[in-house]
Amino acid sequence: MTTTPTPTTDDAPSPPAPAPAQGKGAGSTLRPLVLRLHFYAGVLVAPFLLVAALTGLLYAASFQAEKIVYDHELTVPVGDRELPVSEQVAAARAAHPDGEITAVRPSPEPGATTRVLLSGIPGVDPGHTLAVFVDPYTAKVRGELEQYGSTGALPLRTWIDEFHRDLHLGEPGRLYSEFAASWLWVIACGGLVLWFSRRRTQRKLRGTTGRRRTLGLHGGVGAWVALGFVFLSATGLTWSAYAGAHIGDLRTALGQETPAVSAAAGEHAGHGVAGGAGGDAAHGVGLDRVLAAARAEGLDNPVEIVPPADEGSAYVVQQIQRSWPTKQDAVAVDPATGQVTDVLRFEDFPVLAKLTRWGIDLHTGSLFGLVNQIALMLLALSLILLILWGYRMWWQRGRGSAFGRPIPRGAWQQVPPQVLVPLLALVAVLGYFVPLLGIPLAAFLAVDIVLGEIAHRRGRRTYGPASR
Numbered sequence: 001m002t003t004t005p006t007p008t009t010d011d012a013p014s015p016p017a018p019a020p021a022q023g024k025g026a027g028s029t030l031r032p033l034v035l036r037l038h039f040y041a042g043v044l045v046a047p048f049l050l051v052a053a054l055t056g057l058l059y060a061a062s063f064q065a066e067k068i069v070y071d072h073e074l075t076v077p078v079g080d081r082e083l084p085v086s087e088q089v090a091a092a093r094a095a096h097p098d099g100e101i102t103a104v105r106p107s108p109e110p111g112a113t114t115r116v117l118l119s120g121i122p123g124v125d126p127g128h129t130l131a132v133f134v135d136p137y138t139a140k141v142r143g144e145l146e147q148y149g150s151t152g153a154l155p156l157r158t159w160i161d162e163f164h165r166d167l168h169l170g171e172p173g174r175l176y177s178e179f180a181a182s183w184l185w186v187i188a189c190g191g192l193v194l195w196f197s198r199r200r201t202q203r204k205l206r207g208t209t210g211r212r213r214t215l216g217l218h219g220g221v222g223a224w225v226a227l228g229f230v231f232l233s234a235t236g237l238t239w240s241a242y243a244g245a246h247i248g249d250l251r252t253a254l255g256q257e258t259p260a261v262s263a264a265a266g267e268h269a270g271h272g273v274a275g276g277a278g279g280d281a282a283h284g285v286g287l288d289r290v291l292a293a294a295r296a297e298g299l300d301n302p303v304e305i306v307p308p309a310d311e312g313s314a315y316v317v318q319q320i321q322r323s324w325p326t327k328q329d330a331v332a333v334d335p336a337t338g339q340v341t342d343v344l345r346f347e348d349f350p351v352l353a354k355l356t357r358w359g360i361d362l363h364t365g366s367l368f369g370l371v372n373q374i375a376l377m378l379l380a381l382s383l384i385l386l387i388l389w390g391y392r393m394w395w396q397r398g399r400g401s402a403f404g405r406p407i408p409r410g411a412w413q414q415v416p417p418q419v420l421v422p423l424l425a426l427v428a429v430l431g432y433f434v435p436l437l438g439i440p441l442a443a444f445l446a447v448d449i450v451l452g453e454i455a456h457r458r459g460r461r462t463y464g465p466a467s468r
Helices: 028-071 086-096 155-166 171-197 208-236 242-253 287-296 351-364 369-397 417-433 435-457
Strands: 100-105 114-119 129-134 139-149 303-306 315-319 330-333 339-342
Touching: 028 155, 028 369, 028 417, 086 100, 086 114, 086 129, 086 139, 086 287, 086 369, 114 330, 139 155, 155 171, 155 303, 171 208, 171 242, 171 303, 171 435, 208 351, 208 369, 242 339, 242 351, 242 417, 287 303, 287 339
Parallel strands: none
Antiparallel strands: 100 114, 100 303, 114 129, 129 139, 303 315, 315 330, 330 339
């Protein structure tokens, strides 16, 4: 993130920028440019990354904390026989007659409760549902909690999730997380290039002190976790506001959208369908026959049953297991006949749809459970340490009371045109698809050029070798 002191400063006259060195490879000429970008990106973006790392650390830990905090609602003593799902839903409905049943999640394993999800409940966020937890062996209601998202996040995890995503500021707050994700991979890749471009002897940590030791810790740890940061950056951008929209458009253009099962019911829809009024889930043949039809198609636990949206719609039963192996098969069941009208298998998803699903689940800690969550916590801790070491190096780079002298200007002038022009084109393309990378980078370059020109007119513009 920083460099060693250079023989010139912005307060002292210095010779004009050196011409590009003859005979040097692209790597040696690009290194000063990468160093300057890594330094300033680290200094300016690090506060946003620090917030993202701290909240991400909390979110990774929230999965296990949720099991402890809400143990009474989530678990029950294992009984002899589970009651029909319809009886469990009826018990939840008796306890909460208001609202509309939007989904039912039958008990996924022995000792786990059934969740009946209600929308339109006063006091519940419109984007959330109220989860009523029912003992599958006795049909007693164990409690109710607000739930968010397809992973079934309860209040603790929901609060941390929203804190990580937008700092509880809504849509404007999402810019912070997208800004951090947009720059994380740039800083990580830049640091990786700088670390491996140093001579092996300069990368040794043993026996070093002061700034060189800090640099050794910063670079060594950064090299080990850089690929993890690139992954977090790429997957975080897939559901961001602006870059995520571009990614979605690209997937659509390539025919790689995530498919959905057809919820259109059969020709007998709307005829002889009992129930279905007032948000009741007992449309037509009822939940038990619908679940049995889904089981016959191979949909084992965990599943979610979504009642028909209207008289022309079918039940949709979908597997909701995000952990490995991923279970995302879905079927549509005609409410009048109980026959399966459509089947969607996860194995038939387009490649990019599968990769997106796995990437998001790995990013959020769902794919490999506790191991995944521990790995995310270690990545978050590593990022926190790297930021602290980076700022320490910035402090150590100053002289006396000076705090963190900047990297000399003029590095881009040493890059050969045949390298610089394609590089600028690549930056322009990335800036279009990832605007919170491109716009701040363009602004930084404009300000840097103006400040450089002002310094030049005052006769104290600086160029010099940048070592690290």
